[in-house]
Amino acid sequence: MKVTLLGTGGTIPTLRRNLPAIALQRDGDIFLFDCGEGTQVQFLKASLSPGKLFAICLTHLHGDHVTGLPGLLMTIMQQSRERSLFIFGPPGIREFITLFKKSLGFNPSYFLDVREISEGRFYSGPNFFMEAVAVDHKPRTLAYCLQEAPRPGRFHPEKAKELGVPEGPLFGRLQRGETLTLESEKVITPSMVMGSPRKGRKFVYVTDTRPCPQVVAFADDADLLIHEGMFISEMENEAHLKGHSTVGQAAQIAKDARVRKFVITHISSRYRRTDELRKEAHNIFPGAIVGKDLMEILIPLHK
Amino acid sequence: MKVTLLGTGGTIPTLRRNLPAIALQRDGDIFLFDCGEGTQVQFLKASLSPGKLFAICLTHLHGDHVTGLPGLLMTIMQQSRERSLFIFGPPGIREFITLFKKSLGFNPSYFLDVREISEGRFYSGPNFFMEAVAVDHKPRTLAYCLQEAPRPGRFHPEKAKELGVPEGPLFGRLQRGETLTLESEKVITPSMVMGSPRKGRKFVYVTDTRPCPQVVAFADDADLLIHEGMFISEMENEAHLKGHSTVGQAAQIAKDARVRKFVITHISSRYRRTDELRKEAHNIFPGAIVGKDLMEILIPLHK
Numbered sequence: 001m002k003v004t005l006l007g008t009g010g011t012i013p014t015l016r017r018n019l020p021a022i023a024l025q026r027d028g029d030i031f032l033f034d035c036g037e038g039t040q041v042q043f044l045k046a047s048l049s050p051g052k053l054f055a056i057c058l059t060h061l062h063g064d065h066v067t068g069l070p071g072l073l074m075t076i077m078q079q080s081r082e083r084s085l086f087i088f089g090p091p092g093i094r095e096f097i098t099l100f101k102k103s104l105g106f107n108p109s110y111f112l113d114v115r116e117i118s119e120g121r122f123y124s125g126p127n128f129f130m131e132a133v134a135v136d137h138k139p140r141t142l143a144y145c146l147q148e149a150p151r152p153g154r155f156h157p158e159k160a161k162e163l164g165v166p167e168g169p170l171f172g173r174l175q176r177g178e179t180l181t182l183e184s185e186k187v188i189t190p191s192m193v194m195g196s197p198r199k200g201r202k203f204v205y206v207t208d209t210r211p212c213p214q215v216v217a218f219a220d221d222a223d224l225l226i227h228e229g230m231f232i233s234e235m236e237n238e239a240h241l242k243g244h245s246t247v248g249q250a251a252q253i254a255k256d257a258r259v260r261k262f263v264i265t266h267i268s269s270r271y272r273r274t275d276e277l278r279k280e281a282h283n284i285f286p287g288a289i290v291g292k293d294l295m296e297i298l299i300p301l302h303k
Numbered sequence: 304m305k306v307t308l309l310g311t312g313g314t315i316p317t318l319r320r321n322l323p324a325i326a327l328q329r330d331g332d333i334f335l336f337d338c339g340e341g342t343q344v345q346f347l348k349a350s351l352s353p354g355k356l357f358a359i360c361l362t363h364l365h366g367d368h369v370t371g372l373p374g375l376l377m378t379i380m381q382q383s384r385e386r387s388l389f390i391f392g393p394p395g396i397r398e399f400i401t402l403f404k405k406s407l408g409f410n411p412s413y414f415l416d417v418r419e420i421s422e423g424r425f426y427s428g429p430n431f432f433m434e435a436v437a438v439d440h441k442p443r444t445l446a447y448c449l450q451e452a453p454r455p456g457r458f459h460p461e462k463a464k465e466l467g468v469p470e471g472p473l474f475g476r477l478q479r480g481e482t483l484t485l486e487s488e489k490v491i492t493p494s495m496v497m498g499s500p501r502k503g504r505k506f507v508y509v510t511d512t513r514p515c516p517q518v519v520a521f522a523d524d525a526d527l528l529i530h531e532g533m534f535i536s537e538m539e540n541e542a543h544l545k546g547h548s549t550v551g552q553a554a555q556i557a558k559d560a561r562v563r564k565f566v567i568t569h570i571s572s573r574y575r576r577t578d579e580l581r582k583e584a585h586n587i588f589p590g591a592i593v594g595k596d597l598m599e600i601l602i603p604l605h606k
Binding site for chain 1: 308314315316317318321322340341343344364365366369370371378381394398399402403405406408409410418442
C-alpha cells in the first residue's frame with residue numbers, strides 16, 4: 001500500500017497546499033479519499049493515473065472536499081474508461097452528482113456507481129473491506145477505514161518435509177488451507193506447517209471533525225491514521241466553533257488509538273511554517289508527521 | 304490594461320496548462336473570462352486578488368470552462384467581500400450556479416448578480432462597455448469584447464495661452480469638454496486647444512468555436528485578440544468535428560480583423576512543444592503569440 005497526499009490544505013488552497021485529496025494505491029487500484037478542486041492536476045504531479053481509480057470516498061459535501069469531482073470524472077471519460085467507478089459518501093452526494101451532470105451536460109461513458117452510505121461496513125472486496133463512521137461536523141461527515149483481511153501465516157517447507165509431505169503440489173494445497181491425508185494415513189493440517197496468520201493492513205482517514213471518541217475505536221491499531229489538525233491549540237475555541245480539531249487533539253486521538261503512523265492534514269492556510277504544529281503533535285505523539293502535498297507514505301505488509 | 308493568461312489549456316489540464324481562464328485588469332478591477340478548475344490557485348500564482356473581481360464572463364457551460372467557479376466564489380466569501388459580483392454568460396449559467404449553491408449549501412455573503420445574456424451590448428460602464436457575440440460551438444457559446452470609450456485628445460496649453468485663455472481652472476474646463484466665452488467675448492471651443500479624440504482600447508476573447516465570420520467584424524481593429532487554436536492544420540477535420548479551430552484558422556481571423564496583437568489559447572494537451580503551432584500562426588499572422596500560463600500582456604493606451 002502506498003498513500004499519496006494530493007492535497008493537505010483545507011477551506012482555501014494555497015500555493016503549497018491543495019484542497020483535500022488522498023490517494024491510496026493497493027493491488028493496482030487507486031482509492032481516492034475526498035476530491036477537492038485541482039485533484040486531477042495533483043494526479044498528474046504524482047504520476048498517478050485516474051484510469052486506475054476503483055473508488056472515490058467523499059467525507060462530506062463541503063465545496064473544498066468535492067469541487068474537483070466533476071473535472072476528474074470528465075477527464076476519466078476522455079481516457080475511454082469502461083469499468084464502473086464507485087463513489088461513496090454521505091446522503092446528498094447523489095443529488096450533487098446528478099445536478100452537475102445535468103447542468104454541464106455530462107454523460108459519462110462508464111457506469112458511475114454512486115452509493116450513499118451510513119455507518120458500518122459498506123464494501124467488501126476479496127481480501128479487504130471498507131467501513132465508515134460518522135464524526136462531529138456539519139453537514140454529515142464520514143470517516144473512512146480500509147482494512148485488509150489477515151494473510152495466511154508463513155509456510156515452513158522444512159517442517160512439511162519432516163512430517164513426510166513430498167515437495168510439490170501438496171505444499172501449495174497446505175498453503176491454501178487444505179488438510180491433507182498422506183499415503184501413510186498421517187493427517188497434516190496447515191497449522192502444523194505454517195506460522196500464525198499475519199495481520200492485514202489498516203488505513204484510516206478522518207477529516208473535518210471535532211475530536212471524537214468513536215474515532216479512537218475506529219482507528220484502533222491502524223497502520224496509518226490521517227487525521228485533520230487544522231489549528232494549533234491556542235485556537236481550540238475557533239476549531240471547536242468551526243467543527244475542527246487542533247493538532248494536539250488529533251495527536252491524542254492517534255495516541256489513544258495506538259496507531260503506528262500518524263499524519264496531520266487539512267492544515268489551515270494561516271500556517272506557512274509548520275514547526276509549531278510539529279512540536280505540538282510530537283509532545284503527544286512522537287513521530288507524528290505534518291502532511292505535505294505529494295508526500296508518499298508506504299504501509300508495509302505485516303510479517 | 305493588463306491581461307494575464309491564467310489557463311491556456313483546453314478539455315483536460317496538463318502540468319503546464321491549466322483550464323481556461325483569462326484575467327483582465329483595468330482601473331483597479333479584474334474581469335475574468337472563463338473559470339476552469341484551478342483558477343483560484345492561478346490567481347495566487349499570478350498574485351491577483353479575487354477580491355478585485357468586478358465581473359466573471361463565461362463563454363459556455365462546458366466543464367473545463369466553469370468548474371473553477373464554485374471554489375472561487377467560496378474563497379471570495381472567505382475574504383469578507385461585500386460588493387456584488389457580476390456573472391455573465393449564456394442561458395444555463397443561472398441554473399448551474401443555483402444548483403451548486405443548493406447542493407453544496409453555499410450561501411454567499413455578497414450579492415451574485417447573475418445575468419444570462421444574448422448577443423449585443425450587455426454592460427455599459429462609465430467609460431467602457433462589453434459586448435457578446437454567439438459563435439459556432441455547442442452548447443451555446445459567446446465571445447466577449449471589452450471596448451473602452453475614446454479618450455479626449457491631448458490638451459495643448461500653449462495654444463490655449465495663445466488664444467488668451469489664462470492658465471488656471473479654465474484649462475480644466477476646456478479639457479472636460481466645455482466651451483468658454485472669455486472676457487474679450489472670444490469663444491473658445493475644446494477642439495481649438497485639443498487634439499482629436501484618442502481611441503479607446505479593445506479586448507476580445509474568443510474560445511470554443513469553429514472559425515466564424517462574425518468574429519472578424521466583432522474583433523475588428525482590436526488591440527488584443529485572444530482566440531482559441533486547439534489543433535494544427537493537419538487536424539482540421541477533428542477540429543471541425545469537435546467545434547474548434549486550428550491555429551491557422553485562428554490566425555486568419557486575426558489577420559482579417561486587423562488586430563494589433565493576437566494570442567492563441569485553448570491549446571490541446573497533445574502539444575508539448577509549440578514550435579509547430581507558432582510556425583503555422585506566423586505564416587499567416589507574423590508576431591502571433593502562443594499563449595503560456597501566467598503570461599502577461601500589456602495593452603497600452605492609444606496616444
